Amino acid sequence: MASAGPASEFFEVCFLPSGLRGTVARGTPLREAARSLGLEIESLCGGRAACGKCQVRVLEGESAGHVSALSDAEARARAAGRLGVQERFSCQARVEGALAIYVPEASRVGRPIVRKSASERECALAPAIHKYFVELEPARVGEPRGDWDRLHEELCSRFGLDVALSVDPVALRTLPETLRVGRGQLTVTVWRGREVIRFEPGFHERALGLAVDLGTTTLGALLCDLATGTVLAQASTHNPQIRWGEDIMNRIASANREGQLALMQRSAAEAIGELARDATLAIGATPADVVELVVVANTVMHHIFLGLDVHSLGVVPFSPTVSRPLDIKARELGIPVLPSANVHLLPIEAGFVGADNVAAVLAEAPHETDALTLLIDIGTNGELVLGNRRRLLSASCPTGPALEGANIRFGMRAARGAIEKVRVDPATREVRFRVIGQPRWSDRILPGDIGALGLCGSAVLEAVAELFRAGVIDRTGRLYAEQPCRRLRQGTDGMWEFVLAWAGETAIGKDIALTQADVRAIQLAKAALYAGSRLLLERFGAPRPDRVVLAGAFGSVIDLERALAIGLFPDCGLDNVTAVGNAAGDGARMALLNVVAREEAERLARRIEYIELSTTPGFNDQFVAATQLPHAEDPFPSTELRWSPHAAPG
């Protein structure tokens, strides 16, 4: 600073609300002054008064002439209504004396945003993507350097990007046309300060990112504005891989068959492309505007999505090919978005505990509290994390798809027409239920107007809990009744079943019943979750968790009281159980918006201790014991089914 001028040419400048202050040479633009004190003010245009991002307000000193007069660019912006009467562009206004400057939140780099998810955790913005507006002079005769070389120099000198900055070769192909159309003015999209991935003619502020939860059964995506963190649109679709099997083990078996892996990979990539198309269409953009993706998935979906052989995931010791986080070009994976966009895959924990679980932990942050948290992510596979600030354990439970309504005779997805709630009168064993899309219970509607189509996962669980409480299911899970009941009958295949909806109440023209096999499927699922939870608690050396967090779509719709009643997870008091919805999707969004969260995810994945349940001594006994239903208020003795066929409905 010694060479900048005499001592009298330095003035004290204070920035609010941070309170940062220091002395700055006369003539320094306010944005530079802030930076010299360690405060970054937004700028997309690199100080050309083009983007309007760097606005500040002069609180003190303006009337005393301590700030330079309005520049031409500022005057034009104010006339056009782009610059308020009290605001200045901090790239234009210069220090001429002591000043106090207010930096509004919108102008601060790294401002906090509030997540729209259940947990409401704050997430700072630090996206992988930054955009820069550049004006490139036309090449002169005798200029030996290429356009990209001159642009590279401009990006490095004006915006301080590293000289190792490279350019994606596919993006490079668009540079000549971009320069022609924009007459030298262009917006450059840079990934992690390292690589240019897009050239657009003129000034374009918006950058779109897509956070994808690639589930075994469904895919969900959030389209985000990477500059603000706002969720602009959502989209979801079925996983088209369902034709290769409903659960993970079937997918592995299919992928092991000659030529299927590549087809399965492509179908996942195309499904993500579909989500990108639907979500961008909703806001008038195109998939090519999606410049960054984060994908979370369980280990098997993750590997298939990468085109990786999953053979080793199907046999002991269930070892993945890769667990570290990866960044891969969208075009390498065949996702129809911006070809040069990067797809970030969060790390895998181990075995079946995948990147989706890492994302859920990232979002729910059990490692940031002292309370012992049991995080249960119920999808086609159940994933458990137990821990607190001190230690984190995880396990994967083979719940099967019953809790999602699959492999259930009348099971269906949680869509319009699905029965989602079930109540059984313990005295009469009569049933009322509620159908998705109908605000009223079935006993308040004319039977012909109910239009039930089947049972979604939550209804199956509730039915089991209600029938258990009503004494129609005993502790071993058998359908049973001491007295005749017209809803309990033997089906044509000889299997016992309990009718929940009569044919006249459905849109399918036949009775919707819960079968003995359905009850068994729920028992196995709940036994897997319960025994897994117990085993983690034993490992942790704690009798019970302080709180239970249910993640996943299923976790949001089930009746927690009834879930506890059948022993879906260890009891810690209903008040300490919360359902947080799609925590994996929330975590994916955090990683999309913040590269620091990606690093945190990597640390978490390494830190979480994975317990392989299937090879852990004692798990099988725990599992068998947990298939039993706990005593209800009015327990039934665990005896043989004492039922006579005359009780069947006539």
Add this chain to the structure above:
Amino acid sequence: MASAGPASEFFEVCFLPSGLRGTVARGTPLREAARSLGLEIESLCGGRAACGKCQVRVLEGESAGHVSALSDAEARARAAGRLGVQERFSCQARVEGALAIYVPEASRVGRPIVRKSASERECALAPAIHKYFVELEPARVGEPRGDWDRLHEELCSRFGLDVALSVDPVALRTLPETLRVGRGQLTVTVWRGREVIRFEPGFHERALGLAVDLGTTTLGALLCDLATGTVLAQASTHNPQIRWGEDIMNRIASANREGQLALMQRSAAEAIGELARDATLAIGATPADVVELVVVANTVMHHIFLGLDVHSLGVVPFSPTVSRPLDIKARELGIPVLPSANVHLLPIEAGFVGADNVAAVLAEAPHETDALTLLIDIGTNGELVLGNRRRLLSASCPTGPALEGANIRFGMRAARGAIEKVRVDPATREVRFRVIGQPRWSDRILPGDIGALGLCGSAVLEAVAELFRAGVIDRTGRLYAEQPCRRLRQGTDGMWEFVLAWAGETAIGKDIALTQADVRAIQLAKAALYAGSRLLLERFGAPRPDRVVLAGAFGSVIDLERALAIGLFPDCGLDNVTAVGNAAGDGARMALLNVVAREEAERLARRIEYIELSTTPGFNDQFVAATQLPHAEDPFPSTELRWSPHAAPG
């Protein structure tokens, strides 16, 4: 070192022939000892006595027991004849006392190799590719990390690779199968210490690289062993882009037409694939074994090869889209070699002076001498570099393809049957010539056995020089004779022509003649080269070069005396003119074998001052003046053609 043990446990070890010496702790393997003194000894297996690369000889100290006894691995290797009786594996033998060790050249990293090219410059080996042999333990139950993660740790800890080491996603797909087939033993190919690009089961030492000179008319490739620098095979082919035009300007025009650029890009990539196939076939390898490529090309070929719009290369100021060096995956460019192989493109100088010229300068190194060198690379375009240690100037001359035998009525490539040498008797104006594939001159063979097919570039040039000396061409380039000559005649199109071979001496059944238009084409080409050279000399402030280096296939076959006779380039005495063959290809090979040479190329490209001739005042006058042929011993006055038709052959 303080904690390694008492002072008496350190011994002096000296390595020859380098003479490096220092003290080393007892028990240190010799290879480690060398490394601690700054000397790298080869190793592919990371010190497992598997590769046999690290052999050394103990010169002093062995009989005194100053080196550890033969290890089991060494004993086995010696029994198998893989380890000489005087040699030791430096990864196995340990320091037990003072030693003098000889490190043979084959064991030294960075040993010099001798280039097989005309210039015979030495080139140190420092390839971008290194291979590592790893044995990966099978995953254990409860191991949370993926195979790649465990391999990554092994590579970093055992071989000192940077933890930022990444893996190419396409290569990653081969890891599970590689581990299965190799039962955990695999060879990992790493690019620039940064990225794994190949997994092979078991131990594989050889790594192949391809240096490609992508010319406007022909492509040449050298297949090299990246570990030794040896050229294993060569291949060449025509540039299939010829169907889009013979010269650069026509290619630009074609590429500007809708949809053509992508086709042209693909045809270049496929042609390189063809070279890779031919060259690898010759040594029993496959294109998938090619793990690194270097491609040099002029600016237009370079841009088309990258799929870059070439519109701006066709109009003033002829600015390229990119001039910096690039590394791009082979699969991104569609080259059918190892999909994860990188293609390195040397930098472009400016305008039409491309990466091929940078490569030629790299190979001929005018910047390393005091002598003022004029480097002329004659291809479809002529490229000039003039300079020395102090300064380097370059220019591009639009010679047209005449010197390559194109755009000449009976022109053809320098292939079997082409007339390559021509002599005209100044007294009788009778002609004798030599055909490629025939060791004798035409006057020593029966006419019916000659089988001439056409004229290659050198023959056209020689014919012009000989006819000028014989007085059949005057200073302005007109075909002319004072006395009747049966070979000089007017063709059916009215154009004057001089018959070089009578129909009976050809395999095409008609007279092969040099036409007036052919002479004009040669005049224009030589004028461009001469005027360009003159202009560079003026800029440099030197009257003449100290030496002239002719590069390119044409430069190797022309008769230097006759080239000087017609003034193809400034005279500096025949002794100071050398032809070096394909200097661009040599430079490409240097860059393939040595990453330091790539950096040198980048510095050269930035350093060479490019002179745009077409916009330089005075160039046109120089050019017009240079179309004149210089006075021969017996000059003809520059007058109108005085020729009468009765002299035509009957």
